[in-house]
Amino acid sequence: MTDPQSKTPFVNGATRLFPILGDPIAQVRSPAGISGEFHALGHNALCVPMHVRPADFDTVVRGLKATVNCDGFILTVPHKLRALPHVDKPSPRASRVGAVNIVRRESDNTWAGDMLDGVGFVGAARKAGLEPKGKRALVFGAGGAGSAIIDALAEAGAAAITIVDLDKAKANDVASRLGKAHGHCRFTVGEASAEGYDLIANASPTGMAPDTSMPAPFGKLDPNIVVADVVTAPEITPLLAHAKACGCRISTGAQMYQAQAAMIAGYLIPEKPRV
Amino acid sequence: MTDPQSKTPFVNGATRLFPILGDPIAQVRSPAGISGEFHALGHNALCVPMHVRPADFDTVVRGLKATVNCDGFILTVPHKLRALPHVDKPSPRASRVGAVNIVRRESDNTWAGDMLDGVGFVGAARKAGLEPKGKRALVFGAGGAGSAIIDALAEAGAAAITIVDLDKAKANDVASRLGKAHGHCRFTVGEASAEGYDLIANASPTGMAPDTSMPAPFGKLDPNIVVADVVTAPEITPLLAHAKACGCRISTGAQMYQAQAAMIAGYLIPEKPRV
Numbered sequence: 001m002t003d004p005q006s007k008t009p010f011v012n013g014a015t016r017l018f019p020i021l022g023d024p025i026a027q028v029r030s031p032a033g034i035s036g037e038f039h040a041l042g043h044n045a046l047c048v049p050m051h052v053r054p055a056d057f058d059t060v061v062r063g064l065k066a067t068v069n070c071d072g073f074i075l076t077v078p079h080k081l082r083a084l085p086h087v088d089k090p091s092p093r094a095s096r097v098g099a100v101n102i103v104r105r106e107s108d109n110t111w112a113g114d115m116l117d118g119v120g121f122v123g124a125a126r127k128a129g130l131e132p133k134g135k136r137a138l139v140f141g142a143g144g145a146g147s148a149i150i151d152a153l154a155e156a157g158a159a160a161i162t163i164v165d166l167d168k169a170k171a172n173d174v175a176s177r178l179g180k181a182h183g184h185c186r187f188t189v190g191e192a193s194a195e196g197y198d199l200i201a202n203a204s205p206t207g208m209a210p211d212t213s214m215p216a217p218f219g220k221l222d223p224n225i226v227v228a229d230v231v232t233a234p235e236i237t238p239l240l241a242h243a244k245a246c247g248c249r250i251s252t253g254a255q256m257y258q259a260q261a262a263m264i265a266g267y268l269i270p271e272k273p274r275v
Numbered sequence: 276m277t278d279p280q281s282k283t284p285f286v287n288g289a290t291r292l293f294p295i296l297g298d299p300i301a302q303v304r305s306p307a308g309i310s311g312e313f314h315a316l317g318h319n320a321l322c323v324p325m326h327v328r329p330a331d332f333d334t335v336v337r338g339l340k341a342t343v344n345c346d347g348f349i350l351t352v353p354h355k356l357r358a359l360p361h362v363d364k365p366s367p368r369a370s371r372v373g374a375v376n377i378v379r380r381e382s383d384n385t386w387a388g389d390m391l392d393g394v395g396f397v398g399a400a401r402k403a404g405l406e407p408k409g410k411r412a413l414v415f416g417a418g419g420a421g422s423a424i425i426d427a428l429a430e431a432g433a434a435a436i437t438i439v440d441l442d443k444a445k446a447n448d449v450a451s452r453l454g455k456a457h458g459h460c461r462f463t464v465g466e467a468s469a470e471g472y473d474l475i476a477n478a479s480p481t482g483m484a485p486d487t488s489m490p491a492p493f494g495k496l497d498p499n500i501v502v503a504d505v506v507t508a509p510e511i512t513p514l515l516a517h518a519k520a521c522g523c524r525i526s527t528g529a530q531m532y533q534a535q536a537a538m539i540a541g542y543l544i545p546e547k548p549r550v
Contacts, residue, residue, distance in 0.1 A: 011321060012307050013304070015306060015323065027288055028288040031287050048286060048292055048321065049286075049290055059338055060338040063334055063336075063339060064338060066331035067325050067327055068298075069324060
C-alpha cells in the first residue's frame with residue numbers, strides 16, 4: 001500500500017467503471033495507473049481489477065456489456081486473443097494481430113477494440129534509444145503481446161524480425177500472417193541467438209517471478225543491442241539484469257506500460273464524440 | 276466531489292470488489308460509505324456502482340459470481356427481490372422477507388445472503404427515540420425495503436403494523452406471510468391515516484426527487500409520533516419536512532443507511548473464518 005500510484009481519488013454512485021480482466025490479476029498496474037490518468041483528465045472513472053479464469057471469460061464479458069456504467073474494459077494475460085470475438089469494430093492493427101487489449105462501448109452501443117501493446121512497446125523502446133526503422137529484432141513470444149510488438153515493430157519500419165516461441169506452429173502462423181501485412185520486413189522463425197540483432201525483446205512470461213530464467217542462455221551481449229522486456233514483476237528481469245551487466249540500454253515492462261497508460265485512458269474516454 | 280466520504284483510499288491489482296447493483300445507481304451512497312468502512316477495517320476492498328437494468332440482472336450476477344476477486348455484492352432498488360434466487364443460503368429474515376440486500380461468497384464457493392434494511396431502519400428509529408416494543412406502526416410500501424422494515428419492527432416486538440401500498444394484493448401478501456412468522460403482532464392492510472400510531476415509516480419511493488409528494492395527505496401530526504423515511508435524496512423528504520414542522524422526531528434515509536454501513540461491511544468481509 002506504499003505505492004503512491006495506488007491512491008485513487010474517489011468512488012461514488014456516479015463513477016464509470018473500466019475493469020481490467022486477467023488471470024492472475026493482483027500484479028497489474030492499471031487499476032492505480034489508469035484510474036490516476038482518468039482523475040488527471042477530470043473524469044469520475046475507475047479502473048478496477050477483475051480476476052477472471054479463461055473458462056469464465058465469456059460469462060464475465062456478457063455481464064460487463066450489460067452493465068450500463070461500464071464503458072469499456074482492459075484485457076491482460078491470457079484474455080487478449082479471446083476478447084476479439086466480443087468486439088464489433090476492431091482497429092486495423094487489432095485485426096492484424098488477432099487480439100485486443102482495450103475495448104470500449106460506442107455511442108451506438110456497439111463495441112470497438114484496439115491493441116496498444118505494440119505501440120506502447122515501440123514508444124518505450126524509442127525512449128531507450130532504439131528507432132526501429134531499418135533495424136533487426138529478435139522477439140521471444142508469439143502470443144497476444146508478442147504479436148502486437150512484432151506488428152508495431154514492422155509498422156515502424158523494422159527490416160527483419162526473428163520470432164522465437166516454444167510453440168513453433170504459433171510462431172510460424174504469426175510470421176506468415178504479419179509477413180503478408182508488412183511486405184518490407186523479413187520474418188523468420190528462428191533459434192535463440194543474439195547474433196546480428198539491434199533489439200532483443202522478451203514478450204513471453206519467462207522471467208516473471210518466481211521464474212528466474214532468461215528466454216535463452218545468452219552469453220555476453222553486444223552493448224549496442226537494446227534489450228526490452230514486457231514482464232513487469234520483477235521490474236528488472238533476469239534478462240534485463242544480464243543486459244545491464246553487459247552495458248546494453250534496457251526498456252522495462254513498467255516503461256512499456258507507462259507509455260501506454262495515457263493512450264489507454266484517452267481511448268477509453270475520448271474527448272471528442274465517438275463516431 | 277466535495278463530499279469527504281467520496282474519497283476512497285486506494286485501488287490496485289489486489290483490490291477485492293463488492294459492487295452495488297441498482298437502477299438507477301448514481302444516487303447511492305454505498306460506494307463511498309462502504310469503501311470507507313472497508314478501509315477503516317484495513318481491507319484492500321472497494322464498493323463500486325453497477326447500473327443494471329432489470330432485464331440484465333441475471334446476466335450481470337452470473338458474471339460477478341464468475342469473477343474470482345468479487346467476494347460479494349449489495350443490492351438496491353429494484354433488485355432486492357430478484358436477487359434471492361441467486362442465493363444458496365439466505366438468512367432466516369431474508370427468507371421471511373423474500374429479499375436480500377447483501378450477498379457474499381462463502382469459503383465453499385456457495386453464496387449467503389442477508390437483508391439488513393430492516394435492522395438498519397430499527398437501529399436508526401431507536402436513535403430517534405422510538406423503541407418498537409409494544410408500539411403501533413404505519414408503513415408505506417410493501418416492496419423489498421418495506422417488507423424488511425415490517426419484519427424488523429415485528430421482530431423487535433411491535434404490537435401492530437398497518438401496511439399501505441398502491442398494490443393492495445402485494446400488501447395483503449406481505450401481511451399474511453409476516454403475520455404467520457410473528458404471531459404476537461397484529462397486521463392490517465389499511466388506509467393512509469396517521470391516527471393511533473407511534474411510528475410512521477415511508478418505505479416507498481414517494482418523495483424521491485423530482486417527486487415532491489407525501490405518501491398520504493397528512494394533516495397536523497401528533498408530535499409524539501416518530502416519522503421515518505427510507506428515501507435518501509432529498510435527505511429531508513416532503514414527509515420529513517412536514518413531520519419536523521409538526522414537532523415530530525424524524526429518522527432519515529441517510530441515517531438508516533448509516534446504521535447499516537458498518538453491518539454491511541462486517542457481513543461482506545467477516546473477521547472470523549466463514550463456516
